[in-house]
Amino acid sequence: NAGVTQTPKFRILKIGQSMTLQCTQDMNHNYMYWYRQDPGMGLKLIYYSVGAGITDKGEVPNGYNVSRSTTEDFPLRLELAAPSQTSVYFCASSYSGGRGAFFGQGTRLTVV
């Protein structure tokens, strides 16, 4: 079982560049989440989705966009990268609300 797969694992972006962080899950989970983790700050929710075609903002959505065209995939788009977006990004999925979420291994992004 692959679980939740994130690509790439590492990336360096220049200020103003754009990129898409990929996330796919093979567990047929309805709920998917994107978090960022900064040192000492815990996990902050960026966007989440409760099913294909449905997305909603989390705690820190500014500078990001998402789409959910299939159950399996939940890409995170960064437009006009800024140094403040330097972080580790985690994608997670769960079968439904009230169930524990399963996380990918993360994407470490540096914006210079």
Place this chain on the structure above:
Amino acid sequence: EDQVTQSPEALRLQEGESSSLNCSYTVSGLRGLFWYRQDPGKGPEFLFTLYSAGEEKEKERLKATLTKKESFLHITAPKPEDSATYLCAVQGMNRDDKIIFGKGTRLHILP
């Protein structure tokens, strides 16, 4: 607004020295409280879900308990391999289905 506060921020224990980690939460109707373990450079690993006050879950040397305002993760006779950051998260009954995390407790078990 849902909030999760974990204490202490960091904890150093000798191997075999039992202790507890605290997670205080504020949520308008609890849908679930979750505990995770995170090793350096890895994604969080799901441990437990608790749903209602009085509920307990166990896994090896870990036991999670829940009251209406807080949860405890009890670690009995820990070993060095239990060293990790332990994260607590809550999901409320609100329509928005957000899962909100605390900042975690860094646990270090000395051999």
